[in-house]
Structures are given as C-alpha cells and as structure tokens.
Amino acid sequence: MQQTFPFTAIVGQEDLKLAVLLSVIDPAIGGVLITGHRGTAKSTAIRALADLLPPVKVVTGCPYRCDPTEHSPDCPHCSNQATLKSQIQAVPVVDLPLGATEDRVVGSVDLERALVDGVQAFSPGLLAAAHRGFLYIDEVNLLEDHLVDLLLDVAASGRNVVEREGLSVRHPARFVLIGSGNPEEGDLRPQLLDRFGLHARIKTLHDIEQRVEVVRRRLAFENDASAFVASFDKEQSALRKRLQKAINAKPKVTLPESALMLAAQLCDRLGIDGHRGELALTRAAVALAAYEGKKSADPELVARVAPLALAHRLRKDPLEPAADDERVKRVLEEALG
Amino acid sequence: MSQPSLTRMPIGGLVALDVPRLALMMLAVDPALRGVALAAPAGSGKSALLHGMRELQPDLPWVELPLGCDSEALLGGLDLEATLQQGRRVIRSGALARAHGGFLLAESCNLMDDGSANTLLGALEDGVVRIEREGLSLRSPAEFRLLTSFDPSEGAPRAHLLDRLGMIVMMPTIRAGEARASIVRRHLQPDAETWSDEAQLLRGLIESAREQLPRIKLGDAQRRELIRTADALGVQGHRADLFAIRVARASAALGLRDEVQREDLELAARLVLLPRATRQPEQSASAPPPESPTPESTPPPEARDEMDSDSKPLPSEEELELAEEVLESLAVELPDALASLSFARQRSGRSGSRGATSGQRGRHVSSVPGLPRGQRLDVIATLRAAARWQRVRTRRRQGIALTSDDFRIKKYRSKAGALFIFAVDASGSMALNRMRQAKGAVHALLEQAYVNRDRVALLAFRGHEADLLLPPTGSVELLRRAVDQLPTGGGTPLAASLVASLEVAEQAKRRGFGNIVLVLLTDGRANVGLKADRSGVDTEVKQLAHAVAATGIRSLVIDTQRSFLSQGNATQLARALAGDYLYLPNAQGTAIAAAARQVASA
Numbered sequence: 001m002q003q004t005f006p007f008t009a010i011v012g013q014e015d016l017k018l019a020v021l022l023s024v025i026d027p028a029i030g031g032v033l034i035t036g037h038r039g040t041a042k043s044t045a046i047r048a049l050a051d052l053l054p055p056v057k058v059v060t061g062c063p064y065r066c067d068p069t070e071h072s073p074d075c076p077h078c079s080n081q082a083t084l085k086s087q088i089q090a091v092p093v094v095d096l097p098l099g100a101t102e103d104r105v106v107g108s109v110d111l112e113r114a115l116v117d118g119v120q121a122f123s124p125g126l127l128a129a130a131h132r133g134f135l136y137i138d139e140v141n142l143l144e145d146h147l148v149d150l151l152l153d154v155a156a157s158g159r160n161v162v163e164r165e166g167l168s169v170r171h172p173a174r175f176v177l178i179g180s181g182n183p184e185e186g187d188l189r190p191q192l193l194d195r196f197g198l199h200a201r202i203k204t205l206h207d208i209e210q211r212v213e214v215v216r217r218r219l220a221f222e223n224d225a226s227a228f229v230a231s232f233d234k235e236q237s238a239l240r241k242r243l244q245k246a247i248n249a250k251p252k253v254t255l256p257e258s259a260l261m262l263a264a265q266l267c268d269r270l271g272i273d274g275h276r277g278e279l280a281l282t283r284a285a286v287a288l289a290a291y292e293g294k295k296s297a298d299p300e301l302v303a304r305v306a307p308l309a310l311a312h313r314l315r316k317d318p319l320e321p322a323a324d325d326e327r328v329k330r331v332l333e334e335a336l337g
Numbered sequence: 338m339s340q341p342s343l344t345r346m347p348i349g350g351l352v353a354l355d356v357p358r359l360a361l362m363m364l365a366v367d368p369a370l371r372g373v374a375l376a377a378p379a380g381s382g383k384s385a386l387l388h389g390m391r392e393l394q395p396d397l398p399w400v401e402l403p404l405g406c407d408s409e410a411l412l413g414g415l416d417l418e419a420t421l422q423q424g425r426r427v428i429r430s431g432a433l434a435r436a437h438g439g440f441l442l443a444e445s446c447n448l449m450d451d452g453s454a455n456t457l458l459g460a461l462e463d464g465v466v467r468i469e470r471e472g473l474s475l476r477s478p479a480e481f482r483l484l485t486s487f488d489p490s491e492g493a494p495r496a497h498l499l500d501r502l503g504m505i506v507m508m509p510t511i512r513a514g515e516a517r518a519s520i521v522r523r524h525l526q527p528d529a530e531t532w533s534d535e536a537q538l539l540r541g542l543i544e545s546a547r548e549q550l551p552r553i554k555l556g557d558a559q560r561r562e563l564i565r566t567a568d569a570l571g572v573q574g575h576r577a578d579l580f581a582i583r584v585a586r587a588s589a590a591l592g593l594r595d596e597v598q599r600e601d602l603e604l605a606a607r608l609v610l611l612p613r614a615t616r617q618p619e620q621s622a623s624a625p626p627p628e629s630p631t632p633e634s635t636p637p638p639e640a641r642d643e644m645d646s647d648s649k650p651l652p653s654e655e656e657l658e659l660a661e662e663v664l665e666s667l668a669v670e671l672p673d674a675l676a677s678l679s680f681a682r683q684r685s686g687r688s689g690s691r692g693a694t695s696g697q698r699g700r701h702v703s704s705v706p707g708l709p710r711g712q713r714l715d716v717i718a719t720l721r722a723a724a725r726w727q728r729v730r731t732r733r734r735q736g737i738a739l740t741s742d743d744f745r746i747k748k749y750r751s752k753a754g755a756l757f758i759f760a761v762d763a764s765g766s767m768a769l770n771r772m773r774q775a776k777g778a779v780h781a782l783l784e785q786a787y788v789n790r791d792r793v794a795l796l797a798f799r800g801h802e803a804d805l806l807l808p809p810t811g812s813v814e815l816l817r818r819a820v821d822q823l824p825t826g827g828g829t830p831l832a833a834s835l836v837a838s839l840e841v842a843e844q845a846k847r848r849g850f851g852n853i854v855l856v857l858l859t860d861g862r863a864n865v866g867l868k869a870d871r872s873g874v875d876t877e878v879k880q881l882a883h884a885v886a887a888t889g890i891r892s893l894v895i896d897t898q899r900s901f902l903s904q905g906n907a908t909q910l911a912r913a914l915a916g917d918y919l920y921l922p923n924a925q926g927t928a929i930a931a932a933a934r935q936v937a938s939a
Binding site: 038039095096097098101103104108110114123164182205206208211 | 369408412415420421424425426451452455456459462467468469470471472473474496497500560561564565567568572573574575576577578579582706725726728742
C-alpha cells in the first residue's frame, strides 16, 4: 500500500491545520478553502486527513453508509428497511480529479451492465462516495463552472438527485467540501468563496530553520516511508484521541452571550451580507473550545477564528489597500476596545 | 543501420549543449527529479536532445505525446469499438498510463490547453492516473518522467506544470561560429559509429552514478545554502528545495564523487532555483545580511546572551557567504529568467474569465455536453456518447436512439489579435534607456504581429502631456519612422499617459479589439497631474488606474527604477491597474515582448 505523509509531520502552516481539524470536529462549519502558493503542503494535509478521522457507525449493506441512529428518508436503501444493522467504518476522504465528468460526479447508469446485460442500474458517483465524509477538490478554481454549481447545490441541500437515462434516483449526500487552489492560476467565483465556512491562506515558509525541517522530513519520508510514518505513530494517535474527545465534548460546549455579541458585531462592522458568516464563526469557536478542552466558547476564541471564518466574505473594495485578513484584525481590535 | 534523421540525432552527437545534456543525465540517474523542461528558441536542438534520452534509457517505456492531444488521449477511456463488439467493457489505456516506469515526451508544453496540462501535472504529482469520466471509474499507476520543451517567445507554460518538474533548462543560444559549424557538419556527415560508442559510454556513466547516488553526502551547511538561496530568490513552495538537493546529489554522482561540491550546488541553483525566481535578491553582495545586527543596535553582552538563548541561531558567516556566491553566479541570467518564465508573475486580483473558449471561430478544442442551441453540434462525439447506451435504449426504439444527454457541442478557442499599448516614461535621466527597451519590445512584437494578428501602439509621456508616437499598427516600417527622434527629460505626467492610453484603447475596442494590453515602462513616480496640484497627483493616478482596469484593459508595469530604496511606486501602480508587475531595470526588448505576450495570452 502507498503510504501517506502523516498530518502531524507537516511543518508550520498552523492556519491550514486548524481549519481542517475544526471541520473534522464540526462538519457543519461548512467546509474549508485553502489557497496559497504552489508546493505548500495543501494536498499533503488533506490526503493525510483520512488517517486521523475517527471511524463512524454505518448501516450494514447501505451503499451510502447512512447513520443508523438517524432516520434517512432520502436513502433508497435505508428508507425501505424496518430494522437496521450497523457496523463500524472509516470516514471517506474522496478526491475529485479535475478531468471528472458530471456523470461520474453525480452517478449514472452502470455502463458495464448497460453494455453487457442491457440493464439500467444506477452506479453511485463520487458524491455518494463522499457522504458523511470529505470531498476534496484540488485546484478548485480551475474546475468547470457547471460542476461547481452542481457541487454547491448538493452541498447546500445535502442530497443528490439524478434524473438521466430514464433513471430517477435520489440519495443523501452530506459532505464537507474542501477545496484548494492557487489564486494566481485563476480567481474563484465570489458565490463559491462565500459557501466555504473557513478559508485558510497559506504562504511559503520564510523561516530557514522551518524550511530545512520541511526538506529533512520529506527526504526521510521518500527514503523510507514506512519507517518515517512509524516514527510519527505516537503523535498521530494522540491527535486522533484528542479529536475523538473534542467530537464527544462539542455538544456540551456553551456559547456565552458575550461571544455571540462579538460575532454579530464583527459581521456588522465588516459589512458582511447574510448570516453564513456568524454561523461559521460561532461554530468554529465552539469547535475550537472543544478541541482545547474548554467548556465555553468565550469571545477570545471567537477572535482567534475570526480571520479564518470572515476574511473571505468581505466585499471587494478596490480602494481598500489592506489585505482582507488585516481588515478583519483591525475591526477585531476596534470591537475588543 | 539507418541514417539518423535531422531531428533525431543521438544524444552523444550534439555539441555545446553541456548543461541540458547533464540535466537529462541527472533525470536518468534520479527518477524522483520527475522531469526536464528545455526553454529555447526554435531550431536550437532541444527536440533532438529530448529524443536522445531514448538512447540513454533504451529499455524503458517511451511515449510521445502529439501536440493538441485531448484529455482522452492522455487518460484513456472506453474502447468503444471493441466494447460493442465484445459485449464487455474494454479499456484503452491513455498515454500517461502507457508511460508508467518510463518517459513521456511532450514538446511545446506552453501550447498545451489548460485541461491537458492539469491532467498531466496531476499524474506527475501523484504517480497515478485517476479517471472519473463517461461512466468509468479507474485508477492506474503512472509514474513517468516528463521530457518537455518550449519556446519562450511563444509564451511560458503554466507555472504549476513547470513547478512539478525538477529541472528547467534555459538553453544557451549557440553563438560561437565553430560550435555552429560543428553542428552542421555532424548533421551532414553523421558518424553513427562514434555516436553509438558515446551513447554506450553515457549509459555506463548513468549506471555507475545510480549506484553511487545513495552514498552521496550532502552537508547540513550545503542544504541550508540551497534553501537560503531559494528564499532569497523568492521561490514559492517547498518542491524546489527538495529538487535542488536532489540535483546537487545527482550531479555529484555523475561526477563519480562521494560528496557534493561547490559546482554541484551551483548547478542545482541554476537548474532548479533560478528558473523559479520571483524576484531579485534584496541585498547586494557587499551589503550586510539582514540577520546580522548593525553596530548601533548591537545589544550589550548580557542582553545579548538572553536574546540568543531563545532566538534562532544566526546563520554562520560561511553559510551566508556560500549562498551569496551561488546568487552571484546566477546574477547575469536572472533578469531573463524573471522576464521569460511565468513564476515571477504577481497577479493582483484579476477577476473575470480568461476568455479562452468562446464563440464559433478558432480552433476546435473540445466538446462538452449540452444542447445545440445556437452552437455547433459535434456529430461524432454525440454519436460516440449515444453508442454506449444503444443496448439499453433499442429495447424501446428502433434505429439509433439519441437522447438529450448525448448531445455534444463544440467549443472553440479563437485566436483574435491583441493590441499592445506601450506607454513609455520619457522623463528623467533614464528615459533614453527605457525608450530603447520599448523600441526593442515593439520591434519583437511586430515581427510576429502577422502570425498573431496583433497590433502595437506606442506613446511617450514627459513634461505635461503624452504623445502618441505610433498609432495601433502592424507595421515594422512605421515604427522605424516614428521613434527616430524623441525629446526626453522633464516631469512625469503619469495621469496624462493613462488618459491617452484609455483613448487609444476605446478606439481600438470600437474596431473590435477585445484583448488590450497596456505595457507601462516607468519608475512609477508621478509628479505632474492633470488637474490636481502636486499633493493630489497620486490620488488622480490611482483613480485613472482603476478606470483603466474597469474597462478590461490588462496591464503590465515594468519597473525601471534602479535603486531598491524607492521601489514601491510602480508596485502600487500595478496594483491599482489590477495588473502584473515586473522589476526589470535592464531587460532586453525581447524579454519585455515575451512578458507582454504572456499577459495577452493569460
């Protein structure tokens, strides 16, 4: 089996790591967008994610891996069953390659069976494969527009409806969308930008010591992947435990009035339309509290995740010289007095 | 034995191409270097060199990719004919999978369309091809090494693709008469026997180097030196750091040494770091490095001890010196690398489409699902799409059963000409120099104007106004007459130049030019306004720049400011124009022309 570079072995890029971990703790935050320079561990971090995700209970035999504790009326399999058996399975991290065509994304007629038996059977696509997991799109800014629209649609509704070739299928498709890209290669459409809960901007490390460490670890990994991965076993399993603990603790974390006020104030002062901003911001603060073992998501935590949750939602102002995250920090300082 | 053809000469038979040849040898030694890109003008022997790899590694798979091949040729897909005949799914593997374990030759990677380039770089990175299309879901191994080339005057390939290749070779133009003569002689009188001896020799060398490679020692200081050089050149990301280390080791291995030496590091910097540079290093060789404290700010000894204990260790003198030496060895080639490769681009918030595939004219690049409402139906693609479902559908109907899902419409990429407006700052002492650069650039653009259907306009600004020296034209002759005599000196009316450029652009738009590029050669310091007094000059320029950006004109600001101290004016201007910025105080006209053409084709 091909080994993946361990998440805990990634040097620096704290924003990226935090954003990803928070959406593991609370998938409802709404996905992560990662933008930044070429070759800065964007894909490495996402591919490393699968190894950290705590496994979940799924309905035995269900092709969409439904949650047995939850009624799923959209599932063609589970909605017809009286009793559901369950089993433990790993959470999927599905990679959407750029050349993918629509029929493989949403699912289509099973080609082989159509050709061989002349039978129309539904073959689930990548959206089905990503249900209850993560859907990763590298170079999301280069994805064709019609596919992006489709993904946004499904991500918003949580279900996938297929009407083609005389087939009529609907199934649940709730996933965390993770996109990465380099804005120098083409800008992201503003509608798409706003749909992501968090946005991590990453840069090339300029600290020589860190850069040396990046290279040292990468070379060690390429030299002997198994040994390298084994040397990070301890860190990996510690992080896995911490995530599981945070997931369990999250429902009990409280969000004080003062934190809510700060979130609303920030969004208002930054002129952010709609309420996605506040929702993502407070959810991220709660997830951070759970991750750090705190019982309450205090304003201080809201402030820490604000650049991640808000910077990409600001309206473009050609006369504004400051970068978006600088503006968020400035308003934060004003709000905190 | 067959005569070697003119474009496929054995690798041993070429002369004066030592660095490119070395790059290929290193790629043969270390597959983790992923690939080599040769940047050179047409007819410089790059194709022959790349083909020569086949003789160095005759036993490995070898796949040549034709220019303009589509995603299906790269990825593979359903073999429709065989599938229908045999009644079971038959897969035809694509070029990427066929190249697994060997080499993929794809020339002119800068002319490759975005879709294919993305597919290629994805496979290069992961060593796997993933197909999720047209009802197929497949994974096949595709660990190949990419051999590619491009002619920088036709625009640079996507930085993304280049970044994934270990080595980018900017090939020297062969000037020496004897070397040229020798090439011609060898072409005319091929001496196959000598060559095959030489190729055998090189194969042996590769073998021993490959055995030597794991034993090569590269010191910590040397590693730092490469990384520090990468940082100084503004190289993005960390792939380059790794590639540089690998090149240094492969170079030592080919030298049959067991440790990395100065020349190996320099070669690594030249082949890996230099082409990826995004800026000139900030300090000159004589200036003190920023990390070392200046005498005035040196803290008293006790405070210093405290500081040292929790701050990072300062780089050793020796380490810095090494990095500087490497940088110095690159100094001559740096400006050209910055201008002709795509890494140095600073895109500032350009929005909107790239206007790539649209309309009904131009080259047919792909077919996409869709109903043919006002667009051309691709009959073949539609039938192909329908064919796979016939067995299901014919149960219901007679003849070929088409449904709306099958329709494929053609997408075209048109090649309308671009208009380049050169606005040259004729004020100040460097005016003549800038004018020379602009003339060279305009000349270079006009030479290819016929092929690309481009037009060029030239205006100069000084004193209080901007003069249109050359209205939009495709003629070299007009240029020669227009700029023979030019007054220089005086104030810098940047605002006036932007107004004049806007006027030229508006007129051109009415005549149907959609792709307009403004190239500004200036140090960016405006001091004469239109209406504003001195204090309002900057605001005025900024507003006009926004207006230029709003009309969809793409801009490239060439900063000719020699001193680093007052840099920043031109950067701000570029930002206000939502354009690209290049720092090129001494560039050749041809380099500027190449950069301008890249903006036009971005």
